Amino acid sequence: xxxxxxxxxxxxxxxxxxxxxxxxxxxxxxxxxxxxxxxxxxxxxxxxxxxxxxxxxxxxxxxxxxxxxxxxxxxxxxxxxxxxxxxxxxxxxxxxxxxxxxxxxxxxxxxxxxxxxxxxxxxxxxxxxxxxxxxxxxxxxxxxxxxxxxxxxxxxxxxxxxxxxxxxxxxxxxxxxxxxxxxxxxxxxxxxxxxxxxxxxxxxxxxxxxxxxxxxxxxxxxxxxxxxxxxxxxxxxxxxxxxxxxxxxxxxxxxxxxxxxxxxxxxxxxxxxxxxxxxxxxxxxxxxxxxxxxxx
Numbered sequence: 475x476x477x478x479x480x481x482x483x484x485x486x487x488x489x490x491x492x493x494x495x496x497x498x499x500x501x502x503x504x505x506x507x508x509x510x511x512x513x514x515x516x517x518x519x520x521x522x523x524x525x526x527x528x529x530x531x532x533x534x535x536x537x538x539x540x541x542x543x544x545x546x547x548x549x550x551x552x553x554x555x556x557x558x559x560x561x562x563x564x565x566x567x568x569x570x571x572x573x574x575x576x577x578x579x580x581x582x583x584x585x586x587x588x589x590x591x592x593x594x595x596x597x598x599x600x601x602x603x604x605x606x607x608x609x610x611x612x613x614x615x616x617x618x619x620x621x622x623x624x625x626x627x628x629x630x631x632x633x634x635x636x637x638x639x640x641x642x643x644x645x646x647x648x649x650x651x652x653x654x655x656x657x658x659x660x661x662x663x664x665x666x667x668x669x670x671x672x673x674x675x676x677x678x679x680x681x682x683x684x685x686x687x688x689x690x691x692x693x694x695x696x697x698x699x700x701x702x703x704x705x706x707x708x709x710x711x712x713x714x715x716x717x718x719x720x721x722x723x724x725x726x727x728x729x730x731x732x733x734x735x736x737x738x739x740x741x742x743x744x745x746x747x748x749x750x751x752x753x754x755x756x757x758x759x760x761x762x763x764x765x766x767x768x769x770x
Contacts, residue, residue, distance in 0.1 A: 616645030668763030
């Protein structure tokens with residue numbers, strides 16, 4: 475008998491993951507939940523699922539509960555809120571937490587789930603909204619390996635690349651470093667193109683030369699045109715970039731390391747958020763570096 479799947483957090487990533495599992499892969503998505511009841515109601519209607527009013531209802535409605543929430547506070551709220559949380563009557567359930575959070579938050583959920591008789595995995599994602607809809611996520615998994623193996627078929631359906639990273643908290647550490655380096659690359663590219671613009675250089679020429687030299691990066695492929703055209707439709711927000719650089723900053727502090735380049739990158743994304751630009755895509759950091767723009 476196929477297992478029932480539910481989603482907590484059905485913004486653009488969570489909703490598209492749910493759509494892919496049910497519409498493309500035939501999984502039974504039985505329930506959805508979001509603090510934004512309008513979007514959860516719309517998805518529930520689309521998938522013929524239940525739009526749950528409480529977290530306890532979500533757990534009761536499914537065997538596997540996938541969470542896609544925004545930050546550590548949201549994670550702790552869904553697992554530890556008094557009166558209503560996911561761990562009520564959670565024995566035998568499996569929770570897969572797909573968000574970039576601190577390793578500590580993932581470990582807390584893992585331990586609490588274990589005490590409740592449930593299994594918990596972290597499923598850190600390095601992908602965009604389109605990848606979620608197509609089932610082409612890059613997933614980094616942390617938790618008990620036997621739980622990973624037991625749920626591999628579903629995880630394979632969600633992902634193009636699937637990596638088991640180790641015990642609870644390990645995937646979160648790996649993902650923090652992935653996003654730290656990505657954010658640094660994005661900030662560096664924005665400064666390089668911003669300076670090129672100030673010097674009157676041809677920007678398409680610069681991008682071509684960057685691509686053929688040591689200045690090449692994946693971010694050059696994904697963000698350079700958007701930086702030049704000021705097209706900052708959000709795929710990964712500046713606010714989330716600031717959060718994730720902050721996670722790396724905290725990990726470095728715990729390890730006794732100084733990461734000045736990461737610190738400077740976080741300051742730029744914090745500035746975007748403070749100046750009302752946090753909802754822009756991370757490529758919007760170019761608004762702070764190009765002459766004649768928001769910060770130029």
